Amino acid sequence: MAEKLSTKRNPPKWSLWFKGLDEWLLIFQKVSGALLALYLIGHTLVISTALNFGHPTPLTWERIIGLIEGPQVIGNVHFGAIIEYLVALLVAIHGANGVRLILMQYFGLGLPKPERRTYPMVPSPMKKPQVIYKYLIIIVVVIFIALASYVAFIG
Amino acid sequence: MSSAKADIKVEIKRRTFTFKVKRYDPKTGGYRLSEYKVEVTNRQTVLDALLKIKATQDATLAVRYSCRMGTCGSCAMIINGTPRLACETKPFELGTDVITVEPLSNLKPIKDLVTDMDDFFEKHKAVDPWLIRKDEKEQFEQLDTYYPQTEEQLLNYLEFSYCIKCGACYAACPMVFLNKNYLGPQALAAAYRWSADNRDEGYVLRLKIVDSDNGVWSCHYSGTCSKVCPKGVDPALAINLLKKSLLTGKPPAR
Numbered sequence: 533m534a535e536k537l538s539t540k541r542n543p544p545k546w547s548l549w550f551k552g553l554d555e556w557l558l559i560f561q562k563v564s565g566a567l568l569a570l571y572l573i574g575h576t577l578v579i580s581t582a583l584n585f586g587h588p589t590p591l592t593w594e595r596i597i598g599l600i601e602g603p604q605v606i607g608n609v610h611f612g613a614i615i616e617y618l619v620a621l622l623v624a625i626h627g628a629n630g631v632r633l634i635l636m637q638y639f640g641l642g643l644p645k646p647e648r649r650t651y652p653m654v655p656s657p658m659k660k661p662q663v664i665y666k667y668l669i670i671i672v673v674v675i676f677i678a679l680a681s682y683v684a685f686i687g
Numbered sequence: 688m689s690s691a692k693a694d695i696k697v698e699i700k701r702r703t704f705t706f707k708v709k710r711y712d713p714k715t716g717g718y719r720l721s722e723y724k725v726e727v728t729n730r731q732t733v734l735d736a737l738l739k740i741k742a743t744q745d746a747t748l749a750v751r752y753s754c755r756m757g758t759c760g761s762c763a764m765i766i767n768g769t770p771r772l773a774c775e776t777k778p779f780e781l782g783t784d785v786i787t788v789e790p791l792s793n794l795k796p797i798k799d800l801v802t803d804m805d806d807f808f809e810k811h812k813a814v815d816p817w818l819i820r821k822d823e824k825e826q827f828e829q830l831d832t833y834y835p836q837t838e839e840q841l842l843n844y845l846e847f848s849y850c851i852k853c854g855a856c857y858a859a860c861p862m863v864f865l866n867k868n869y870l871g872p873q874a875l876a877a878a879y880r881w882s883a884d885n886r887d888e889g890y891v892l893r894l895k896i897v898d899s900d901n902g903v904w905s906c907h908y909s910g911t912c913s914k915v916c917p918k919g920v921d922p923a924l925a926i927n928l929l930k931k932s933l934l935t936g937k938p939p940a941r
Contacts, residue, residue, distance in 0.1 A: 542711075542802065544792040544864045547768050554910035558861070561907070633908065637930040644924065645940075646883070649846045653919030656927075657910030 553666055554657050557629050564626040571619055609685060617684040624676040628669040641665065700729040704778045706736060708748065709789040711796035721745065727778050733788065734762050734773035737800075749799035757917060760853030764800050765789040770855035772917045791858035793867075807854050810870045814878035814896055819889025834886035843940050847880035847925050849918045856912035856922050862905050869905040870897065872912035872922035879925035882932075883939040890938055894929070903929050 549555045582596035602611030635641040642661035656662060703726045710719055723740045734752055741748045752762040755774045762773040766788055767781055778786055794802035820826040856872040857863055863871050870878075878897050882890035897903050906926045913923040932939050 539795065541867065542790050542792045542794055542796050542858075544861070545765055545768050545770075545789070545859075548770075548859055548911060548915075549861050549909065552910065552914065554908065555861070558907055558909040637927055638934045640928075640931050643927055643931070646843055646846050646924070646928075648842055649849070649919045651919075655910065655913030655916070655919070656921050656924040657908075657913055 552657075553663075557666065557669075560625050561629050561633075564622040568619070568622050568626060571622075606685065613684055617680055620680050621673075621677060624673050624680070628672045628676075632665050632669050636662075636665070698729075700779065701726055702729075702779070702784075704736065705785045706740065707785060707787045708737075708740075708800070709787070710748070710799040711790060713796075713798050721748070729777065729779040731777065732774050733766055733771075733776045733778060733786065736778060736786075737773060737788070749797075749801050751801045758851060760851035763791055763853035763855045763858070763917075765791060765858065770858045770915045772853060772855070775917055791854050793858050793860065793863045794854060802854070804852075804854060807857055807871070807873065808852070810874040811852065811877055813870065814874050814881075815889060815893055816874075816877040816881055818881070818884070818887050819892065820886075821888045836885055840885040840941065843885070844880045844883040847876050847883070847920055847922075850876060850880070850920045851918055853917065855915045855917060856920075859911040859915040861909050861911065862907055866901065866905050868901045870902055872906075872926065875903060875906070875929060876920055876922035876925040879929050879939060882929075883941050885941045887941075890941075894933060897929055898933050903933065906930075 549559075578596065578600055582593050582600075584592045600612050605611050605614065632641075636643060642659075642665050644656050644659055644661070703724055706723045706725060708721045708723065710721055711717075712719060723744055725736050725739055725744070727736045727739070732755075734750070734755060737748065737750050738752075741750065750762070750773075752774065753759040754761070757772050757775045760772070763770055764773055765771075766773065766776050767783060767786060770791060773788075788800065790796050790800045791802045794804065794807060797803050818826070825832055850873060852873060854873070856876075860869075860872055863869050875897060878893050881887050882893050903926055906923075908923065908927070910923045913921045916922065928939060
């Protein structure tokens with residue numbers, strides 16, 4: 533029997549990508565980006581429908597927005613408000629990490645200068661400035677979540 | 688024999704490890720797992736263990752290796768879930784009794800642990816990783832010409848020139864998995880290495896090649912390439928510096 537060489541590549545090691553902070557930030561960035569894109573499409577459709585596609589009437593606005601807001605689920609918080617709260621969390625994660633990436637790639641924020649390497653070698657994503665910026669965005673997101681929770685459920 | 692030499696005690700520990708080797712079978716086109724028990728010392732590497740298995744237990748096991756000292760980059764494989772050089776990884780330092788060995792991801796398999804590196808080398812070649820001079824006559828015919836370089840200029844690219852093209856970063860990159868036409872961390876690090884060399888005059892040409900969807904813009908910065916590199920080349924830093932160069936329109940520091 534003739535041997536056939538595979539045209540498919542070897543499968544990846546998924547466990548390798550669930551270990552570090554950088555990999556998780558990438559996963560959050562991609563997933564939140566995709567969800568926000570879907571939300572944007574849905575949001576445009578809902579608002580266009582509520583505005584009666586260019587011929588707004590108070591009646592259609594009240595009906596559509598009332599439908600989307602849904603019933604009250606926690607106290608006097610509507611279902612729609614919870615969705616908005618989740619969208620705000622996605623925006624916080626995507627925005628904070630996106631700003632970090634833009635600053636790093638455009639201005640070189642936290643990027644070390646190439647240098648003569650000595651053992652043990654520390655890769656640039658694990659070096660101090662970059663690690664500080666990564667934890668900084670986590671702190672920003674946590675503060676935002678706290679504030680958003682207060683506004684949505686208490687204030 | 689001098690007494691000083693006799694005083695040095697080399698402690699040799701021995702332990703039996705179980706090696707689970709994921710093998711590609713070109714006849715069936717599938718993978719199978721072979722298990723071997725082999726005794727190794729604390730001074731032996733995974734490559735030594737695999738060669739011992741090949742010599743004493745299973746002669747059909749295919750492994751690619753050459754220098755056995757972390758210079759040639761032939762023996763990169765996934766050991767306990769991380770791409771590493773088999774010749775630089777000691778079973779005693781892995782901390783597990785069962786050691787899984789798999790062929791590199793994102794590359795086509797040939798047999799057992801041996802992978803086809805053609806795509807990888809083609810991508811490396813695609814970024815023109817050589818010295819480009821405007822005056823080729825001077826470069827290739829006037830052999831008494833020198834291109835001086837200071838220590839500072841050398842340090843701009845030195846760390847990226849340590850790459851041995853083992854493919855560990857390429858196998859670890861999630862974006863190479865998602866986009867198989869992506870040049871990959873190794874090729875982009877090579878592109879930066881030559882672009883940041885003050886003797887080179889072809890960085891505009893090279894930056895045009897990497898400024899594409901399959902070039903630097905496919906990198907979404909997971910940093911895995913830099914974490915697995917056995918030589919500390921840091922391809923993630925090279926890619927970020929390339930992006931900075933492209934976004935600001937300034938040539939790499941050289």
